[in-house]
Amino acid sequence: MTIYEFINWILLQICIYFELFPLISSSLTKLYKGFNFKIYKKFKNARRGVIYTPHGNIQTPAFIFCATKASMKSTTIPDVIQNNTQIILSNTYHLFLKGYDTIKRLGGLHKALGFNKPMLTDSGGYQVFAMNFHSVSKDIKGAKNRTYKPTLIKVDEEGATFRSYYDRSIVKLTPEKSIQVQIDLGADFVVVFDECTSSTISKEATKKSMEMSHRWETRSLEYFHKHQKGNQSLYGIVQGGTYKDLRKISCDYVNSKPFFGIAVGGCLGESTQEMHETVNYVMDKLVKDRPVHLLGIGYLEDIFNGVEQGIDTFDCVHPSRIARHGIALIPKTRKNQLDLSKGKYKDDDTKIWNECQCSTCKTYKRSYIHMLIKSGEHMAYNLITNHNIYFMNKVMEDIRYGIEIDDLESVKSKYI
């Protein structure tokens, strides 16, 4: 870095800190009080921004961790915060079935969880899809098949009717109901209710579903602005499967509606290449003044591609889920994984990742964590979860720095 580049970087930090001279600002701040989105720096299509919320700012690009059922798995809220987490999400579908009344009565997710930073709730639309196809993500992301009893009864213009997986009671989620639940849950970001489609259905069916999703989104938007209490903002969702012409229609739809942010959802494609193509196409068509979230994506390869296309936030259960199988995230391995349950770590007295400053790596060694896994001690998963959370936050921090200094390639080559 030359002295000129260094001064430039310092000036950028000052601009970000004092909120000066953004390249782009949200045009919807009157509609969403307490919220804003500003981009302070671009590197090609990648954006270094800040999302402002009533619960604090999110430096973007950022990763959103999953507290699906209003709880972080294998870790705690203080640990999540200590490891630099900016934002977490909970799930409307799961909480609607259990916990909604409790969270509502306790004054919302922030209070119930003791998490005083930005939160997002998704709408439950993805889970409606997941139930229909008996698999959470096979058709969207090519993940491993999982079998469980299908619970969806029907999807019609009004909404989705299904059985609760807790007590088999029949429940109905509509756009209005989903938004009402999300208003009561009180997250900073609320997401419209949509239908998520499989890659196995026809283009015609994808189109019909997308059109219904758009009508649901409009109903979500109307209900939201009629009933919200002035401290939340709404994200629309782009659908259209892997069909470019449909994605174009869906982009035009969300562009035309006053959503504070836009989430890229639905089936993105079977292969990594197909997924990247869909994301790239969509990002080209979206308006530039709103934060864009890529739903359910957590591999570093996909995150780097998303960032390069202008995606601002990502979420995925991946970092915390693999932790519960003994797998830590590190740079420069296959899928960035290190399986600490393997015998070769029995005598490995190094940290998970040598450079790591996470709460785990400050104290614990691979051999000790391996021993805990083999002894069936749950603390192993807590230690790895905390590490993985720190790791993802560190990757995003490095990505932000990469955009700031016009060098994303070095960051990418550090990790992948």
Next chain:
Amino acid sequence: MTIYEFINWILLQICIYFELFPLISSSLTKLYKGFNFKIYKKFKNARRGVIYTPHGNIQTPAFIFCATKASMKSTTIPDVIQNNTQIILSNTYHLFLKGYDTIKRLGGLHKALGFNKPMLTDSGGYQVFAMNFHSVSKDIKGAKNRTYKPTLIKVDEEGATFRSYYDRSIVKLTPEKSIQVQIDLGADFVVVFDECTSSTISKEATKKSMEMSHRWETRSLEYFHKHQKGNQSLYGIVQGGTYKDLRKISCDYVNSKPFFGIAVGGCLGESTQEMHETVNYVMDKLVKDRPVHLLGIGYLEDIFNGVEQGIDTFDCVHPSRIARHGIALIPKTRKNQLDLSKGKYKDDDTKIWNECQCSTCKTYKRSYIHMLIKSGEHMAYNLITNHNIYFMNKVMEDIRYGIEIDDLESVKSKYI
């Protein structure tokens, strides 16, 4: 409290803080460098003391929490420390079967766990017993029966031979081996290897076992002083079952040997009354200048009785084990328990215990924890474990205060 009593109390605090004018001091400080035990105040037989160790001081009476396999279950070391824990213990038997080489290589338990406070390791003797009778504590404490495959092969003068419950390999634990393992694990307090007997065996068998335990204790003592590195101290164990004459012999034995501390072990009796009688008898016979530990006792009723007889420390898996079944400790209920899994807590938006200052009660409500239990979220058990740890430490703090102001009865009536 009168002004005179208050001044007295302040003077006592000053004495404790500056280590002035103890009533009793350990006579074994030359043998155990870096260790001491001082009693600053007595109320009847109850003792308000301090145990000094190379890893800090323990204000007594104190409770020792179980990190059996070198890990706290359902919580973390930082959480344990945050909730005022003074000392934890690990188990030689479990670590001998898995983890010993790792912990040894990492420089001992303190370093491996990142716990820089006093620690104790027990000798494995209790587990030898537990395996023999196919139950961990049925015969000693009348706890619920648990069945698992017996693994003990034989107990002879040399030691105990058994199969590892991990891989069915044959392993042998002798007094010398147990002490060597404990030296390598590096806890501040090491416990002699003994044989623990059932209440179902004859007096003759109890006597024979006790006599062998004494020979094992002597071998433990000799091996310890020959091989220890000068930063650990040794506890002897009183055996003799429920037979007063045998307990007398065993008390005479431990009194006569230079153990830094004395643990009361073996079968104490089936009923609470019988247990209290055994403890009371033993405490009457023991020398007064050493810290006395009551092994495996965790009910408040028994702790109060123990304290009244002069016991200085207690340990039990109880507070953390019941937490993993959704049960929180609170004052003034049956066995001090509150079962948060019960439906009646669904709409209970109060803290677990209204006065509580623990990391859980600062933020979380009964209804939220109940919801997490019903959703299968592990965080529930973390929150309850942390509360139970704080609760036990708070009880012990109040007990210390009760001794200081000559009023244990008020403390007892606050909790029981």
